[in-house]
Every structure is written in structure tokens, then in C-alpha cells.
Amino acid sequence: MSTGTSINLKVEKTKNSKLSQIDFNNLPFGQTFSDHMFVCDYKDGKWQTPQIIPYQNISLDPAAKIFHYGQSVFEGMKAYKDDQDQIWLFRPLENQKRINISSERLAMPAFPKNYFMEGLETLLKIDKEWIPQTPGSSLYIRPFIFATGVGFHASPADEYKFIIACAPSGPYFSGNVKVLIEEKYSRSANGGVGFAKAGGNYAGQFYPTELAVKKGYHQVIWTDDNTHEYIEEAGAMNIFVRIGDTLITSPTSDRILDGVTRKSILDIAKDENIPVEVRKFTVTELVEASKNGTLKEMFGAGTAAVVSPISLFGHKGENYELPEIENSYASRFKKRITDIQYNRAEDKFGWRYLVK
Amino acid sequence: MSTGTSINLKVEKTKNSKLSQIDFNNLPFGQTFSDHMFVCDYKDGKWQTPQIIPYQNISLDPAAKIFHYGQSVFEGMKAYKDDQDQIWLFRPLENQKRINISSERLAMPAFPKNYFMEGLETLLKIDKEWIPQTPGSSLYIRPFIFATGVGFHASPADEYKFIIACAPSGPYFSGNVKVLIEEKYSRSANGGVGFAKAGGNYAGQFYPTELAVKKGYHQVIWTDDNTHEYIEEAGAMNIFVRIGDTLITSPTSDRILDGVTRKSILDIAKDENIPVEVRKFTVTELVEASKNGTLKEMFGAGTAAVVSPISLFGHKGENYELPEIENSYASRFKKRITDIQYNRAEDKFGWRYLVK
The missing domain is CATH 3.30.470.10 (Aminotransferase class 4, branched-chain amino acid transferase, N-terminal domain)
Structure with a gap:
């Protein structure tokens, strides 16, 4: 046939x-x-x-x-x-x-x-x-x-x-995600294959992730392999943070996947007049923002994970809890994206694709 | 049965x-x-x-x-x-x-x-x-x-x-090897899987190696992903250089394979009273030694490659030829190792293993 x-x-x-x-x-x-x-x-x-x-x-x-x-x-x-x-x-x-x-x-x-x-x-x-x-x-x-x-x-x-x-x-994660910001292991090198969805990028994450799981976390947030200061991505998702009302995510690079959900969120944020900064940001900045109360949200974004709120991050033996907030960016982005995906709302971006 | x-x-x-x-x-x-x-x-x-x-x-x-x-x-x-x-x-x-x-x-x-x-x-x-x-x-x-x-x-x-x-x-390489010292791409990250013989380490090398092959080289010599100054390994072999009469190779790390041929060569060098330095060394040092005539040899060492002399290295658009020398370290190491492997000579190290 x-x-x-x-x-x-x-x-x-x-x-x-x-x-x-x-x-x-x-x-x-x-x-x-x-x-x-x-x-x-x-x-x-x-x-x-x-x-x-x-x-x-x-x-x-x-x-x-x-x-x-x-x-x-x-x-x-x-x-x-x-x-x-x-x-x-x-x-x-x-x-x-x-x-x-x-x-x-x-x-x-x-x-x-x-x-x-x-x-x-x-x-x-x-x-x-x-x-x-x-x-x-x-x-x-x-x-x-x-x-x-x-x-x-x-x-x-x-x-x-x-x-x-x-x-x-069904969903990739059940419930909120606890993440460990990695200080020792790395996902990718400058000039390496981190931006590609290459099989080998994943196998290398399993052992450090298992160590994190034993400590009570679900996922590792990868940092740059040179200083372990700069936040990169989480292997199965890109990472966003909200400090004050500003949405921040790392620029893509040869170490970070150019995620489809990531770029869709950036477009939605622009559409909703949310202030966005696509720039490098550090663990130190996150810890300070957590301590002074300006760190409002962290979430992961990816096809499998959709938009997954992070409830806590660990770093150097300390845990930093994220507040529970009303009308979070994560919930707004998730609703807008899934409403488009399931044909429940207008698609002003032209992202939906009908299989005829 | x-x-x-x-x-x-x-x-x-x-x-x-x-x-x-x-x-x-x-x-x-x-x-x-x-x-x-x-x-x-x-x-x-x-x-x-x-x-x-x-x-x-x-x-x-x-x-x-x-x-x-x-x-x-x-x-x-x-x-x-x-x-x-x-x-x-x-x-x-x-x-x-x-x-x-x-x-x-x-x-x-x-x-x-x-x-x-x-x-x-x-x-x-x-x-x-x-x-x-x-x-x-x-x-x-x-x-x-x-x-x-x-x-x-x-x-x-x-x-x-x-x-x-x-x-x-038969042999992995036919004849002498021309190598390109990499300035852009990387094989491995600090805290990554470079020290492991993991499949994914190899796939990531193929594209940069193909680019080098198009320029007339056989192999890439990988450098650190941060500065591209420090010589690491060649993917299928560890790298040795001889400056004056001193044999130099990089220390193993989480980015460099702990090669069996590599460590055998270090033992043979010690046995033959060859001065050895296991230390980090830079492209700059190689280029200077090449220019002032003290760079006598470069070779790769690995199970597949055995001991493979390098005849030329390229870096930043320049090629640096290695001299042809009598009674080279590479030829001495290769003879001692293969004589042990094929049971043609005494094995004072106890490396040979009879399958009975």
C-alpha cells in the first residue's frame, strides 16, 4: 500500500x-x-x-x-x-x-x-x-x-x-520540582554539543542527577563548567526566574538548548508587557534575591515538562524556598501555551498546526 | 554446551x-x-x-x-x-x-x-x-x-x-599523523564525562575532526574548553611531546582518559631514565619550542593507535613541522611495548597476560 x-x-x-x-x-x-x-x-x-x-x-x-x-x-x-x-x-x-x-x-x-x-x-x-x-x-x-x-x-x-x-x-513531573544547582559536575563544554539534542548529553547527566535525587531533589540545574556560577539549563528544560516583576532567562549558547517552549514564553511575555531580561545570571544573584525577598518564581520550560514551577533550590548545602504566589507567571504562561496547544483559545502567534 | x-x-x-x-x-x-x-x-x-x-x-x-x-x-x-x-x-x-x-x-x-x-x-x-x-x-x-x-x-x-x-x-593510522590543535570546538567539560570511554564523547568529535580533515589534517588535538591553551588529548589517543630530552604529557583529569598505553610509556620512560614531566602544557609553549628548535617530537599513544608519531601540527592558520630524528622516543616506546605485547622480549613490568 x-x-x-x-x-x-x-x-x-x-x-x-x-x-x-x-x-x-x-x-x-x-x-x-x-x-x-x-x-x-x-x-x-x-x-x-x-x-x-x-x-x-x-x-x-x-x-x-x-x-x-x-x-x-x-x-x-x-x-x-x-x-x-x-x-x-x-x-x-x-x-x-x-x-x-x-x-x-x-x-x-x-x-x-x-x-x-x-x-x-x-x-x-x-x-x-x-x-x-x-x-x-x-x-x-x-x-x-x-x-x-x-x-x-x-x-x-x-x-x-x-x-x-x-x-x-501523562505529565513529565508530578507536582512542583525541587532542584539542586550543580557545583561539581557539568552538562556541557564551551565549543561542545550542549546546544544539540544529542543522546550523549543526557547519559552524562544521569549520575549527578541520581546523587541529587538521593539528597531529595528532582533535577539538577546545570551551571557553566568553569566557575559553576552561571545558571544554564536543567537538561530536560530551560530555566526562567522572576526577580521582582522581571522575567530572566539565560541566552542560548553552544551549551544551552534553544528550546521551543523557551522562545514561546519570551514571545508571550513580550505580548503581556512583562519585563524580560535575556542575560547571564548567577547563583549568587539568585541567593541574594531569595534572601531579600525579590526572588518570586523559578520554573522550567520544555516540551515534555511544559511549564514546571520550581518550589525550592539547593546550593552549597542550603535550601532556598520559593514563595507561593497568586497569578504566577508560570501559571499564566502554562495556561496560554496549553490553551493554544489544545485549541482552546485564539492563537495570535500562528503556532498551532492542524494535521489534516 | x-x-x-x-x-x-x-x-x-x-x-x-x-x-x-x-x-x-x-x-x-x-x-x-x-x-x-x-x-x-x-x-x-x-x-x-x-x-x-x-x-x-x-x-x-x-x-x-x-x-x-x-x-x-x-x-x-x-x-x-x-x-x-x-x-x-x-x-x-x-x-x-x-x-x-x-x-x-x-x-x-x-x-x-x-x-x-x-x-x-x-x-x-x-x-x-x-x-x-x-x-x-x-x-x-x-x-x-x-x-x-x-x-x-x-x-x-x-x-x-x-x-x-x-x-x-591492521594499523589504525597508516603513516605519520598530522594534527590540528583545536581553537573553537571542545571534547569535554570540567566535571563532565571526558575521562570515561563514553560513546557520546566520540560523536561530538566527528564534526570538528571532519573540518580538520578538509584542511588536510588527520586528527584534532583537543584543548581546554575555557582558554583553548592547554593541550589535552586527541580523542583516540593521549598526547606526548618531547622538548629537548624531556618527555611531557598532561596529567589525567576528569577531561582526559587515563590511557593504558599512556601509563605504560611513563613507566618505560622511567625505566630508561628519560626525564619526564607530567604537567599541564600550552599551545604557546609548543609553538615557542617549535620556533626555537627544542621541540623534537610529538606522538599519540593508545591501544588502537599504539604509538603514532605526529609529523606536523597546525594552529591558528600556521603549520609547525616536527623534525625527523634518529632513535626517537616514539620508536623506542613503540618497540618496547610491541615487543612485550607480541612476546618478543622480556616483560619486567608483568604487563603481558597469557590466555591459557
């Missing part, structure tokens, strides 16, 4: 849907997967015929470079369903562009825009029933590319696989 | 050896693989029954965390055959220890020493005919561990696979 789309996408549907096994009222994050996946292989210097096939295992040579040299990048997106059963995406072209920015830094081939978008949209239409309508839930979408080419020589692979898989998911 | 070893290793031999297809006089590095592999799975909180099976593809869920979060570490070792057909390893316990140091930093479980050593030795005996005896060749051994556990949550996997695969291999 072919859909007859311009990319000659081949579609093979499952004969054994797992849909009836899913409890949509009790969804974990990213642990159950929809019936189909989009797959496209790169070999002989080009992307081959893309396919949608039943979600299934992948067979790889043990010398495939993904196992040895970490050549992989990914994206995180979500599909939302409104009460007219329409499917929506949020700024999908930002993810489409960013996966190619990540790939370039990892010496991997760019994936064509029309393959990405048509593959994604066709997959969502086929797995439409997998998009949750329960509050706070959505279909988490994971486009990813990894090296399948073989060899122990430390050099880029000559073959790759691009996949889009989907997981109906 | 069981070997009856203490680890209850199960062995299934191939019925279709590929040995006759291999041209041992024309071996690339790490591109053809021996008949068998050692495999052990981690699940339910422990390592399961280890097996030696025919070299074959691995089947993985598309949500296996190796594809998304780069949780993988590896080692590089070699097996050598002497003219009595005996199999030798070089300081294998150093690799056994180091893979667990790498795993800890990547939040992965340690692999038991007896599983590692018995699995490796049994595999080498079964694939003995795959160990080349052609000069400069050896059986490259690749132990590696990666995350097979499933999920899109950015957290450590709960299942892993340990594999040892082998590739009869």
Missing part, C-alpha cells in the same frame, strides 16, 4: 492493535508506544523510501556505531486532540529545523523537511486514536536518528536510521 | 565460520568481525547467564535508551599471537577496571571481573584462528555496554547488554 503522497511513503498497518490495553486515565510518561512507527534508512549517500510500519524491534549489527560512538540525536514533540477530534501540533517546523542543526554537529546527514512533515502527519492520522484527550495528557512524539553503519574506527557512520515513535503520555 | 567454568558460561558455536573469507595480509581497522561474541544481559537488578554465541544481529525495541540518551561505554583491547601460537593480552585488568569506572559515571551497573575475564579468555580461545600473525596486526577486542531498557523518560535504563566483539585489524 502507498499513500500516494509526494514522498512515496509506504504504509503497512498492524493487524494487532494494542490500543485496547491502554488505560488513558493512568498514563505514565513515555512508557507505552503507539501501534505504528515511521522509519527511513540512510545508505549509499541518500535517504531511502520512507515507511510506516507496525511498531517493532530493530535488528542491528553489534558493530553499529550507535553502540560505540553515541551518534544519535532526537526531538521531542507532542500531538494534542481538541473536542472536535482534530489533531494539533505546536510549532512542528521548529523541531524539524532543530533536528538537522543537531545532526550537523554530530556529523550526521540532514533529514528532508518533506519526509519529516509528511511522515509525521501520516503517522498521526493512522495512530489518531492513540492521542489522549484526558486533561494534561498528549501524544508524546519522538523523532530520532542514529548510526547503523558498522565499524570500530572512531569516525562517522555511513548508514543511519530515522524513526518517529509515539507514546501517549 | 557449557564450558564448566565458574561463571556457568554457555557456549554455542557457529556452523558457518567466515574465517576463510578474511585476507589477513590486507586487514582494515575494525571492519570485519570474528565468528563469535560474548553476551551478557542485565535485568531484574543483576547480570544474567553469560553466553558465547555466533556473531549476530541484536534485536532492540526502538525505545531502548541507547538510541535516545547515549548510555554506552566501551573499552579497546588487543590480543596478540606469538610464534608458538600462544595468545597474549596486554594489561587486561586495566581495561576491566576502567570499563566499570566509565559505567559508574554514566549511571550504569558494574560488570563483574570474573565474567569479564572468563568471558574474554574463552572467546579468544574459541576464535583463536582470528588472531592475526601478520606484522603490525592484532585482534582488536571491543567490550561494550549499552542501555537496552525502554522509555522516553530521561533517566537511566533498567536493562543493559554487555558484549565483547572482536575484529582482526
